[in-house]
Amino acid sequence: MSEDREGVDYRVPAWRARHRDPRSPDFLARVYKTFSTHREFKGRLGTRAMPKRKVVDESHLSPPSDDVPDRDYTVACADSLSLGERSTKKSKGVPIQKGPSPVAHQDFSVIPVGPVGRRSKKQQVKSEIENKETGKDEEPAHETDVHMKKRQSTKVEGPEIDQKANLANLGGSTTKRQRKSKAEKEAELVEMPLAARAVGQKLKIGAHVSAAGGVHQSILNSVHIGANAFALFLKSQRKWVNPPLRDEHVTAFHKLCRDYQYDPAQQVVPHGSYLVNLAHTDKSRTEQAYDSFVDDLKRAEKLGIRLYNFHPGNDQCGNRQAAIAHLASNINRAHRETNTVITLLENMAAGGNVLGTTFEDLRDIITLIEDKNRIGVCIDTCHAFAAGYDLRTPEAFQDTMNQFEKIVGFQYLRAMHLNDSKAPFASHRDLHANIGTGFLGLRAFHNVVNEPRFAGLPLILETPLDVRDSRGELVTDDKGKAKEDRSIWAREIKLLESLVGMDAGSEQFRALDAELQDQGASERTRLMGQAERKRKMEDRKAKPPNKRRQKATKEEEKSTGESSPSRLDDNSEVETNGI
Template identity: 60%
Template structure:
């Protein structure tokens, strides 16, 4: 029977027999009949199945005239089975239907996911192609879970709550009142995130009169240029809030830069970054630039120092005014700057002495072996510094206590009064007239820790910080000027702070002692092996001499 005859006879059969009793004759419900009763947006898939000869069994089954009333139900069932053949765009539209239909269609697609379509090609062969339904099925399944009340938030990105205006204003409020007109200019190394001008606000926040900052990222070589609007805002903030950036700003150079490196490519990279820093600070009116002297990189010390001084001379000739300030270091070995002699030798080879200076870090000096604790020890160290380097070159200080003991060569900063230096060291410093007017910058830890000493983290995974620690230390240090060390208030404060860092000092003391014992053991072992070799050589020489004497006889 042709498709045309089936289409022409089907309506008449339904009209004549709709109320009659069942007949014995049968007719085939063809694809065309289903097409009449199928919504337009589903016909394409049915037609494709018919052309490929893959019409579902339910469509091809035979029914009697009495069963015609069930054709509509059968058609709907067939349509549900072939929903997986609907094109992607229409499938997306259908996914907006009610939840029950979505759930059924998703189930059918999941069951048919691994099946393959057979598509005829021009040469008569068939080609198998896998259906792409993963993304659609995932979306429908999630919608179905939400319909049934299941929690599907596990894979969703959690939105962080934005801070309210009141919270932002509360955070911007100063933690301590700034002391104007003080003879000592004390501050901390503050953040310049979002622009260099923000460093002024952050310094005000802790009540500081001096500050250090990083102008560029310390983790990469390439950085964007200084923006004109940030430069203007910085100069404006300094003027409004009465900061003299030429005297009391002490920016820190990149930790990546090693001006003592002699390998050509590395040397050029370090020099370019160094000069770029100097030019940025000239635009900001900053006169002091603190940096680490660097490392010999296994070169002879004299050669590395000469190279470093040469790089400084070249940088000074290409810039106008910024003073390059050498920081003393804690570690020995290949590290430059751990002795006053290193600083002296670098300065001696610098042509323009007005463009070079020294920043004295209290933790580094103590770890390198220079005692500052008692008035007598402090005076002896300062006399030594003056004799070797010259106090006239002292341009700034870093105020840090030390977790590690004297001459440990461990660079471990501690909060003021809690380390091995103790509060009396800083009383010595703050009452030294030669330090008046110099920027004094705190680099003490401000991480928030629990009772076990574990650093706590915020919702972004970063360590939580309490800038109130700096605010309190600044006020405490300012209060040491003129304070009597025998007074009850000083003794109480000194005792309280020392007790706070007692366990950490004990832990580091034990570490250093074990390290020193191990080094001594290795040294003696080497000496023993060396002595044995020497004795062996002496024995060999004696035997040779004896043989020669015997032969001569």
């Protein structure tokens, strides 16, 4: 160890000074290793190749003379330490200035050194501004302390909110808003409902609510909108394989049903997966669809649910009666594997190979079911209207109900889906609209809620939750996603309940009907235009060729004495198909 000299205490020999010299490769390697965990410094130097170690001339690093300390050597030693170490830590082998320093005019705690130092200085200034605003007389934090505090997340409570707001106005950083816990969110659903429930009414009106977070969450979501019935998915309807129900979710579901007076056997109607097609005759696809279907029924039984609604499927074999028989066979097989659940066939809107579009399809399926006590029907008002069953006037509504009674039977009606239609009558398009804004109109739903045969049935809304502006355009968020508003369901439930016993010819009803029709006018006009264009195209295809074209074809045949190549191709194709 070198001995002490006047004014300077050298605790390290000169041969180790290369670690303190900014001009030395060893100094850069030491600094990189020391600050490798620092975000800003790592971002600057993390991708820079470090110089290889090599032997350098150390003659210029010899200790200074007895009279005057070497300035470069002293500064290099001082810079090699972090700011915190200079003030608190006495490292072994570090030169400490005892007397008047030749570089005393340089305040290392104030002058920023490099990009990291400049950022630290900015943080220090922000801290001083914060102290001024709050009236605190605190010493500014060290740069290293500022960086350490930046990594720590702090909770904002009480008067600190104003303090953070002031910082935001001055360009400072603010902490993230504290997220609500799961218990707080559940409490808000119940304690701050969008509409109060009218428990005890004959009409059980609700909506298809979310079960995200567990099946028991559907009950809280139903209470939140003031519903007396609800539908849900018992698992993800976008996947074939799903994890089983968790026991704690099943227990919570039963408890919440008791707490909020929901009868799961009568007021809960789960919806089947859209992937399932029990009418598909392919063996592998049949087993895949059947396994998913039976899994849903077993989940329903575990929750005490007795009604289960699903789409009948579509014919993929080209033989409608064979597809219906295959569907009925799978339903019978599922009934044998389960005990209590009643499977409900939903009527469909589209024609073609889709099963369940007509009341006759529903009748044919029910005829082939062995246990008639475990089969039923769920009528969707939008699907029925699009399929050609009118519900708009009292006379048309009664005529449709009489058809259902005659063909299927009211004893099989166990639930309904209440949806208006964006598409015109008999368009075979499944486009749900909010109550009173579509082509069905408010009068159709006045007919439904005042029909005594529907008392006690779960009436489920599947209407859109999209928010629209005064022009009928969708309102989107910053990411371009359509905004949803669950209060729409709450308002529609109250609207339907208010229609019970209301005079359809009263001024109140006419004003309400006109207001809702105005809200959906733009969508109806757009869909009507699409329907008109489609009808014209179909008429054009069905129209026979004009006389001028027929005459030109005959003259061409006479001149050539044979048919045109295109005609020959058509004939050959017909003959091939005939074979």
